[in-house]
Amino acid sequence: MPLRRASLVTIVLSAVAVLGGGGCDSGSAAKPAAANGPSVIAPGEPGEANRTLSAEDAASQRAEDDSPNSADVSYAQMMIQHHAQALEMTELAPEHAASGQVRRLAERIAAAQRPEIGSMRGWLKSYGEPEKADGHEHMHTAMPGMASEAQLKKLRAAEGKAFDQLFLTLMITHHEGAITMATDVKAQGNNIRIEEMADDVISQQTSEITRMRTML
Numbered sequence: 001m002p003l004r005r006a007s008l009v010t011i012v013l014s015a016v017a018v019l020g021g022g023g024c025d026s027g028s029a030a031k032p033a034a035a036n037g038p039s040v041i042a043p044g045e046p047g048e049a050n051r052t053l054s055a056e057d058a059a060s061q062r063a064e065d066d067s068p069n070s071a072d073v074s075y076a077q078m079m080i081q082h083h084a085q086a087l088e089m090t091e092l093a094p095e096h097a098a099s100g101q102v103r104r105l106a107e108r109i110a111a112a113q114r115p116e117i118g119s120m121r122g123w124l125k126s127y128g129e130p131e132k133a134d135g136h137e138h139m140h141t142a143m144p145g146m147a148s149e150a151q152l153k154k155l156r157a158a159e160g161k162a163f164d165q166l167f168l169t170l171m172i173t174h175h176e177g178a179i180t181m182a183t184d185v186k187a188q189g190n191n192i193r194i195e196e197m198a199d200d201v202i203s204q205q206t207s208e209i210t211r212m213r214t215m216l
Contacts, residue, residue, distance in 0.1 A: 065190070066190065066191055066192050067190065067191070068127055068189070068190060068191040068194065069188075069189060069190045069191075071184075071185055071188035071189040071190075072185065072189040072190060072191040072194040073124070073127070073129050073133075074133065075181060075182075075184075075185040075189060075194060075198070076120040076123055076124050076129070076194065076197075077124065077129075077130075077131065077132060077133050078143050078181060079116075079120055079178070079181060079182075079197075079201070080117050080120050080121065080131060081132075081143065082143055082145070082146065082174075082177065082178055082181065083113040083114075083116060083117050083178075084117065085146060085147060085152075085174070086109060086110075086113055086171070086174055087110055087113060087114065087117075088152070089106075089147070089152070089155065089167065089170065089171060089174070090106035090107070090109050090110040091110075092155060092156060092163070092167070093105075093106035093107075093163075093167065094106075096155075096156075096158060096159055096160075096163040096167075097160075097163055097164055097167065098159075098160040098161050098163065098164055099161075099164045099215070101215055102163075102164045102167060102168065102215065105208070105211065105212065105215070106167070108208070109171070109208065112204055116197065116200070116201070119197060120197065123193060123194070123197075143177060143181065144176070144177030144178075144180045144181060145173050145174045145175065145176055145177015145178060145180070146174070146177060147170050147173075147174065151166075151170060154166065155167060155170060164215075165216065168212045168215055168216050169216070171208075171212060172209055172212050172213065175205040175206075175208055175209050175212075176209065178201055178205050179201065179202050179205055179206060179209075181198075181201075182198035182199075182201040182202045183198075183202065185198050186198050186199070
């Protein structure tokens with residue numbers, strides 16, 4: 001991902017430099033930018049020379065460089081499990097929560113994360129990737145923010161205000177873990193759709209963390 005973004009920045013800056021240079025040349029030999037379009041420099045792979053491309057070719061090449069890497073696939077596989085635990089927690093709220101605010105928050109979290117699970121499942125299927133990777137049991141415990149089975153057992157047994165406090169505490173930690181995962185894939189992944197989904201997680205869950213902290 002850092003190389004892809006660095007390449008895009010180089011392309012944009014190169015295009016601006018070419019356009020700016022054309023504007024200063026009033027000689028008759030200058031070629032109109034509107035007719036030919038700016039040329040752009042695309043950094044080569046390690047050990048390869050840079051290439052000069054037309055703007056159209058550069059845009060096309062970037063679109064072709066959207067193939068998912070292992071970070072993208074792992075993110076989708078792990079986030080499905082991560083969201084599934086959040087849904088398990090929210091399903092307890094209607095019967096256990098004392099606060100109407102907590103119940104409404106749980107409804108909003110579930111309404112946001114169910115469709116996201118569907119989107120990630122669809123994305124994995126479109127690339128022929130399994131929903132669960134080998135060793136997914138280990139991934140479940142290694143994911144940041146996941147509640148332990150002991151914590152979930154305690155949440156299931158809690159009632160009223162005790163449930164509200166524990167739910168909010170666990171869900172804040174859970175959201176923080178999801179934001180960590182989303183931030184990591186934005187730095188390490190390569191697929192634009194996964195990056196968009198990660199952006200949605202960061203935006204939505206950051207807002208929910210702020211709300212939950214005011215409810216504690």
